[in-house]
Amino acid sequence: MCTFSDAIWEKGKDEGIRRSVINLMKNHVTSNIEEAMDLLGVEASLRPAILKSIQMH
DSSP states (O other): OOOHHHHHHHHHHHHHHHHHHHHHHHHHSSSHHHHHHHHHHTTTTHHHHHHHHHHHH
């Protein structure tokens, strides 16, 4: 059973990954989102949500 604190934890983790991907691209470490997620080792199951989140901002 998922608790409210679990949901908050997951949202924070996703936000951290999103910010890390953006920082890698902003600092010219990577040239695209996929490469940044590869460097960070982002799980395949999380990638669509992270990609959507970044594209919305």
